[in-house]
Amino acid sequence: MQGLTDGKVGFPLEVVKLMEKTGAQIFVDSLMEQGVETIFGYPGGNVIQIYDALYDADINHILTRHEQGAAHAADGYARASGRPGVCLATSGPGATNLVTGIATAYMDSVPLVAFTGQVSSALLGRDSFQEADITGITMPITKHNYIVKDISELARVVKEAFYIATTGRPGPVLVDILSDVAAARTSQEDCGPVNLPGYRPVTEPDPEQLNRAARAIARAERPVIYAGGGVVSAGAHNELRLLAELILAPVATTLMGLGGFPGDHPLALGMLGMHGSKYANFAVNECDVLIAVGVRFADRGTGKRDLFARDAVIIHIDIDPAEIGKNVEVDIPVIGDVKKVLAGLIERLEKKLPGAWQEKIQKWKKEYPITYEENGRLKPQQVIREIFKVTNGKARITTDVGQHQMFTAQHYTFTRPRTFISSGGLGTMGFGLPAAIGVQVACPDEIVFDIAGDGSFQMNVQELATAVNYQLPIKVAIMDNGYLGMVRQWQELFYNRRYSYTELINPDFVKLAEAYGAVGMRVTTPDEVASALQEALDIPQPVVIDFVIEREENVFPMVPPGAPLNKMLG
Known part of the structure; x- marks a missing residue:
């Protein structure tokens, strides 16, 4: 006896049901199609169908202890690997807890795809339990975002989200999925290739602009390269080095550009800007x-902008045309993929010979080295230099934000791209520990150090449980001075030492680490540093080292706010 059919192609309804997938299954299949191996997340009611589908999926899910931790871990994973980071949270507070992490990724152009659950279509817009307009909230801090209200759109949207996040200037994309979409069923076919007529990133540079830039460089007597995070994102570090060596141009980097040019190269100037080297500035x-x-x-990075490189012809190379002229007026813009632009310039230029400019640079480097005063007490600069020594400069370093971040930029010599993982644009305290988790997941065979401030560390300290849970052997070096150090430094220098609410009463970090199941250590004198770091490296589990450092050590050089780059303190 012939059974009932679907009325379209004649398949029996039993067969049709077998061919159908839930939205949650389509979601998981779409992730796997995009090559997603790891997702960081925290479950909740409106993603419960998705988590049920993940139960049987061949995807490594890392359960963080807070949604912000999931976003930062996905961010760290992306920065270290070059692949998009993925995080997942439920609706309402779960979604809003991702916001700081999404904004962090947005400011630093990190490819992140954040998925959130949402209330069902019948409850949407009614101030329902755990409802938040997360697409509206994140519109200013995402490259693009979606709300999926129909199961037929889900596969296409996921594919588009990854495409947008990873092409052109990278950035975060959010996809909000209604709970009834995740539960619905369909037998739809594949959504086909991505087709976004309104989104066409320019990757090929204009030949005439390349020619203009090459002519200006060829005429230059005192060239300088200013390299940022775009070099790292584009994988253009080799081309950058070749160009610098060809034209003998010293290379200064932004905070995000550290590692994009080898810090031990003779042409390296280190970081530019407020806490950059004097010779770079x-x-x-x-x-x-x-x-x-x-x-x-x-x-x-620029200091007083109307005095920034005021006598120079400025060539600005970037994939995002919106950046051209936004902050500094430039003379020759070159839009395109940084790797392709640099390759095009190398083809058009000839080898330069050393002269007075290179001699002057070397003279500055000898006269104004990045150093610190030793006085028998434990200094953060010593700790960071020792981390470099014991790891042979091969570690992946994450930081939080503050004095320790600047000390790290100054005193750890980064020679490879994607080894310095830090929040630059947003300046997010609490970034370092969860980011280190993401970095260790992405690079399981490498040493990962989180250099943290005592204030920042406590903002996402719960992620120690995640590191212990997944046996991730990250090492945390806390610069413990009992202050919110960078704010205290400004209060000392510009507010007559009026330390308004910047002194901290800290917990016992050793006992805190042990409570989470990690190893805790404490270092109070300079002669203990090297042995403690080596001991930590020999322990195959998370280690937290509390370095009790000099309380009022300041970061110098420092360009005061509103001053030009050549007017530095210290």
């Missing part, structure tokens, strides 16, 4: 051509 102040590569001319 002097070089940019006196150059006649500034080649800005994958930078956005952020205020902490």
Whole structure:
């Protein structure tokens, strides 16, 4: 006896049901199609169908202890691996807890795809339990976002989300999925290739603009390259080095550009800006051509903007045309993929010979080294230099935000891209520990150090449980000075030492680490540092080292707010 059919192609209804998938299953299949191996998340009522589908999926799910931790871990994973990071949270507070992590990724152009659950279509817009307009909330801090109200759109949206996050200038994309979409069933076919007529990132540089830039560089007597995070994102570190060596241009980097040019290279100037090296700031102040590569001319890098490289022809290379002229007026813009632009310039330029400019740079480097005063007490600079020594400079470093972040940028020599993982644009305290988890997941065979402040560390300290749970052998070096150090430094220098609410009463970090199941250690004198670090490296589990450092150590050099780069304190 012939059974009932679906009325379309004649399949029996029993067969049709077998061919159908839930939205949750389509979601998981779509992730696997995108090559997703790891997802960081926290379950809840409106993603319960998705978590049921993940139960049988061949995807590594890392259960963090807070949604913000999931976002930062996915961010760290993306920065270290170059692949998009993925995080998942439920609706309402679960979704809003992702916001700081999404904004962090947005400011630093990190490819992140965040998925959130949402209330059902019948409850949407009614102030229902755990409802929040997360697409509206995140519109200013995402490259694009979606709300999926129909199961037929789900596969297409997931594919588009990954495409948008990873092409052009990378950035976060959020996808909000209604709970009844996750529960619905369909037998729809594959959604086909991505088709976004309104989204066409320019990757090929204009030949005439390349020619203009090459002519300006060829005429330059005092060239400087200013390299940012775009070099790292584009995988253009080799081309950057080849260009610098070809034209003998010293290279200054932004905070996000550290590692994009080898820090031990003779042409390396280190970081530019508020806490950059004196020789980097002097070089940019006196150059006649500034080649800005994958930078956005952020205020902490430029100092007083109307005096920034004021005598230079500025060439700005970037994939995002919106950055051209946004912060600093430039003379020659070159839009395109940084790797392709640099390759095009190398083809058009000839080898330069060393001269007075290179001699002047070397003279500055000898006169104004990055150093610190030793006085028998434990200094954060010593700790960071020792971390470099015991790891042979091969570790992946994450930081939080504050004095320790700047000390790390100054005193750890980064020679490889994607080894310095830090929140630059947003300046997010609490970033370092969960980011280290993401980095360790992405790079399981490498040493991962989180250099943390005592204030920042406590903002996401719960993620120690995640590291212990998944046996991730991250090492945390807390710079413990009992202050919110960078704010205290400003209060000392500009507010007559009026330390308004910046002194901390900290817990016992050793006992806290042990309570989470990690190993806790404490170091109070300079002669203990090297042995403690080596001991930590020999322990195959999470280790927290409380370095009790000099309380009022300041980060110098420092360009005061509103001053030009060549007017530095310290």
